[in-house]
Amino acid sequence: MKTEAATTTTFDIEQIRAQFPVLHQQVNKHQLVYMDNAATTQKPQVVLDALNDYYTGFNSNIHRGVHTLAERATTAFEATRKAAQRFVNAAEPQEIIFTKGCTDGINLVASSFGRSHIKAGDEIIITAMEHHSNIVPWQMLCQERGATLRVVPVTEAGEMQMDAFEQLLSEKTKLVSVVHASNALGTVNPVKEIIQKAHAVGAVVLLDGAQAASHLEVDVQALDADFYVMSGHKVYGPTGTGILYGKRRLLEAMPPYQGGGEMIKEVTFEGTTYNDIPFKFEAGTPNISDIVAFRYALEWVESVGKANIAAHEQQLLQKAHELLQEVPGLRLVGTAREKVSVASFILDGVHPFDVGMMLDARGIAIRTGHHCTQPLMKRLNIEGTARASFAVYNTLEEVGLLAEGLQYIAKRMR
């Protein structure tokens, strides 16, 4: 890889920060330090411009119009599909379905693939570190179909217990749905190995890429993933956008998710024939403007370079681990060997809510609570954590400010 030279020569943090207008403001009389990136990332100017250009230049409904604006909107919309195809290295753009985000994508698979392929007695495997979005749709499906949800335990460090996973796998396993990188702990799961093992028993694998997409290279073909979901708003793109990647063979065998316009070939009162993929799964007028702008986020990430981003973020994470462990009474939660840039922690004797409020008073935005992973918190015997999550525009100085704030809180509150 050419990353060594690239990290030192092409990565200019000031030039990157300059592209994010929202970062340049005071919060509670301090320069904003935004470290809630696992919840959502900020958007670069190119994405904001794209939204504005769409509405000022060519707002129009897509796919059916014969006029010029409709043609331009359709072209821009489909350009995002191609960008997304490249972003996850799908074999063809038709394997990219636009969604509102990860939650929507998982529900689509649970509803469409689930109803057509899961029957009584079948088993679905998830892990104990899943986001509620990757738990509840499967619970609902299992309840409806009389199937069973199996949960792979995690270690104290926050890693999936691979031996337990192997024991759970059987010919009853029809689907394995696993988070690529954990939002609460940062753990990167060994997804390639998971997929190989699941495929060996004939199960289909969905990866929840919510937290992976902005940090890690995603290559669905190299992974041999069957489904992959991601949210645009966590990859510097607009809210209300996301993609579901699915292998053509699987998508074609699945019934539509919702009925309506766009997803049909022909409608009569006697019956309806459905459109081809991807349109079969995109009923109604989609979120055109945001999806058009989403492309610019993906291209922006590519232009900075995933390897450069990852190298920078790993530097931030390492520094954070180092400085945070010096804070009296602070315990890191999630110490997996491989992590994305998420530092979750608890401060002995101080509720995470108070930590979050006190940091906010210093202009530092972090997240506190269970991070929509209640079963994981239960497993780790904690109510919640405080979580700082870093993105490409965070700096080592900011990590220093976080540590300073925590030192102060530790002294004041304990």
Next chain:
Amino acid sequence: MEKAPINTIQDEIIEEFELFEDDRNGKLEYLIDLGEKLPALEEEHKVDNNLIKGCQSKVWLVSERTADRLKYKADSNTAITKGLIALLIRVLSEQKIGDIARADLYFIRDIGMNTFIGSQRSNGFANMINQMKLEAALAYQEMEKE
């Protein structure tokens, strides 16, 4: 000593917080101090029945009526929420039941703590205010029957 009227106490609190101007940290620390001075709720009262659930912080609330007044005791597992509770108790506890039910708690906004109410589910505080008023309304009904 007769308890001062609700709005008089609210105005006192607003004045106290004016000292901090827009020093958010100073305000939070003051809240934490107030919370630390609030007597802890006896363990026997920290039961689910008295629990007001927020998404993150827990608040326990009990009330006790004497004639036409209602006395509150409360506690929380987060320091800042406990400080806010101390303020609410200072304003509402031992007031006339009808006054509690009708109170407009403008001090919360005026001291810059409205982030705790409104749409925030992260904190039991908004629910606590509702519960305090609800208990006042129930106490009022009870009083009417006597």
